[in-house]
Amino acid sequence: MTRTPLRPLARILQARAKGENPDVIERENIRQRHEQMRDRQRHLAEGRLLVLGAFFFVAFIAVGLRMGMISASDPTEPRASGSADSQILNQRADIVDRDGNILATNMATYSLYAQPQQMINPVAVAKDLKKIFPDLDLARMERQFTGKRTFVWIRKTLSPEQMQEVHDIGDPGLLFGPREMRLYPNGHLASHILGGVRFGREGVDSAELVGVGGIEKVYDNWLRDPANGGKPLVLSLDLTAEATVREVLKAGMDMLHAKGAAAVLMNVHTGEIVSMVSLPDFDPNERPTPKPTKDPGDSPLFNRAVQGVYELGSTFKLFVLAQALQMGLVTPDTVIDTKPFRLGGFLIHDFHNYGSQMTVTKILVESSNIGAARMAQMIGPEKQEAFLRTLGLLNTTGVQLVEAEGAKPILPPKWTDVASSTIAYGHGLAVSPLHLATAYASILNGGMRIYPTLIKTDHPKVGPRVVSEKVSATARAILRQVVTQGTASMGNVKGYDIAGKTGTADKPDPQGGYYKNKVVSSFASVFPARDPKYVLVVTLDEPSDGTGKDAKRTAGWTAVPVAAEIVRRVAPLLGMRPQVETASLNGVKLAQN
């Protein structure tokens, strides 16, 4: 564009020459230039207005499209932001007994939470809630509901009745979140085995269930693994047997004023635990919290059958007997010197004086400490320790309970002659009733080591052999005599020949030494004696039979009758037929040998 000067000299001069006003030319030029500028501006503005128009066109189209997309998508229930990894899996597999009876299952329930911002009358709501749940803190609720919080948990689970009552308050700020709740329909039954769960991560829509004890904790991952497809965990337990054992044991414990009791009923050939009871117990639906001030051994959470390690007394005499027989050191008729003797400044004596000589059978039947100690001396400490180790008495049991991992037997600091002799009659080595049941089963089932398990199995782990078939049969015969004519005479149950050994051990005083009048009395047995099916260990903590003149604490008066009652009631439930007379003749004949 050529820029014309505002006062072109040629035209000015011409104008001057003509006598015209040259300013007119300048004004005309200014006007023209102004108009050129305006036109330029207008053309520029035209383009830019077009840009603006396009921008708004696109913007409104975008809003419209976006609105259309949202409208076209299906409305979903509003969900709190949950990405894939924070999603809570709340399917937890059921736990059933060996026949498929439910031991633990899930129930749909609701939790209660509040959104105080939406409450109409927070103070009245707090008062109404207090009426429904007396344990809630009124002042605290009022503070929470009237404060700045937008979300308050009130209850983790609700019963349908409570839920209805909360519903009846009718406040929009009270909301329910669906929950899967763990339910143990049998209450106290098998509580120590099942353990319990707690809520883990919690969301509005669901909450995680996490095992906190027992098999729920050991199998926590398995139970929560969706890959199992809802398959239940099948335990070896028999619910009916468990209920019966618990009932009898509870009655016995109350009658004998014991502070605790435990029983283990186990298949001798497979190690499957059919029933395991520890008293006192608890309701896993409302698992109590352990109190740090109290001795954990007195808590109902304490599983005496698995966690409680006790010196189990004369029940240990079976182990020296079996080892001595196996090593060929003695026969049932070998006569052993049973005069009290000193060993390393420690006097070994008997409860009664049984005379200066006894046969091996008699030592077991009358429960002579001296005789057992003598046999241990014949065996020697190293071999004794090795034998007890093969029986699993020196390690944890390996049963599938989280508590079992911590239940290590208490061993003597050094396996000396003295230790060896006292361990022969059950002092100086503390094991759990489950250990004892395992060792008894391993010796008396024909001599194959078994391993206790809570899971129903068709392929039990068995072996190695611990004693020969013959030794096993001989030991059973001797133990049968303990019942027919020895310390366990109250344990004779007609038709189910019980073979067993009593044990009454003074309780160690934490201050040192032993209590004079506190005992742990136990009875370890198998039945039927000739072809054993089950092993039963009953242990009573501090029992005392007050029916006679003097309080009787020995196992023969306490643990044995309880065990006999258990067998009397449980054996038929387990499908065992009572055996006719001829069966017991065999035992009698052996006794006369």
Added chain:
Amino acid sequence: MTEMVHGVLPAQAGEPVLPRWWRTIDKWSLTAAFLLYGMGLLLGLAASVPLATRNGLPPFHYVDRQAVFGLVAMVAMVLVSMMSPANVRRFGVTGFMIFFVALVLLPFFGSDFGKGATRWFSFGFITIQPSEFLKPAFVVLVAWLMAASQEINGPPGKALSFAVAVVVVGFLAAQPDFGQSALILFSWGVIYFVAGAPIVLLTSVGGLVAGGGWLAYQYSDHFAKRINGFLASEVDPRTQIGYATNAIQEGGFFGVGVGNGQVKWSLPDAHTDFIIAVAAEEYGLILVMVIIGLYALIVIRSLMRLMKERDPFIRLAGTGLACIFGIQAFVNMGVAARLLPAKGMTLPFVSYGGSSIIAAGITMGMLLAFTRSRPQGQIGDFLGRGR
């Protein structure tokens, strides 16, 4: 000849006011504005009831008020649209002075209604938000200054108007009211753009903004979190956006039916910032599309008409007014549709609010006054004037 010699009754100068108005006005935009006002009342019937209930007033209290203020706004719109551009400029510049003083006096005489920002003058029956009226007046002032700067030997209008913008934004930000501040800046920017902002400046400013945003995203966790939160596909259902999204989904194409909507009970701003969500829920996508269409119609028609305008002041002022009108509608609906990050902005004519609707009426009236068809001197092009 007699008449030539003696003269007659003075002939009327031009045609009568009303016919001329009707002939030259943009009837489409005028109709769209009336329709939007009607929609506002219709939606107010649904959206403002919860607010009235909460405040213990008769259910349709706010609808009645909106109807009255809306009528005032419509009358103001028509009256303003009848003015000549020169008159609009006079009133606009005077109005700017008045409302700027009002804005300055806000901290001393204003009330904050417990919302944490002092934006209102309370006169008992009505509250006035000066910034709403300041916006169109500001646009007129800026357009005037910029147009003047295009004259030969004109004042430095661009610099002056920018100084005014900075001062106004400063007062608005002090309230604080960042939404209105942004609108003021936006309107200045748009006018400057059309007035011929150099391309170099535009690209460098754009580059600076983009670079700054990228840096902020890289190095500021807070900023990054907000952007990520906005970009995330999941939306927290307890936020206003969450409720709005859900409402739009619930509404689908044809809505859940008049009065059946739920979102208005959950959203505190259902009658103002999120009224489009109420529309979407109760009347469905159809009504939303109609509303969007009406806004697009007004804005794009106005801009197209302004393209033909040869008077720089009219062009610039019209552009500014159309753009602040359009951008408010776009931001409001864009937020509800999760197209933009949350920012409270009213939907002109539709949202509830006395100041808002009267100011929208005045804005629209000015815009209509500027877009009236008038002789543009195109004949000059044929006569070889100019270029």
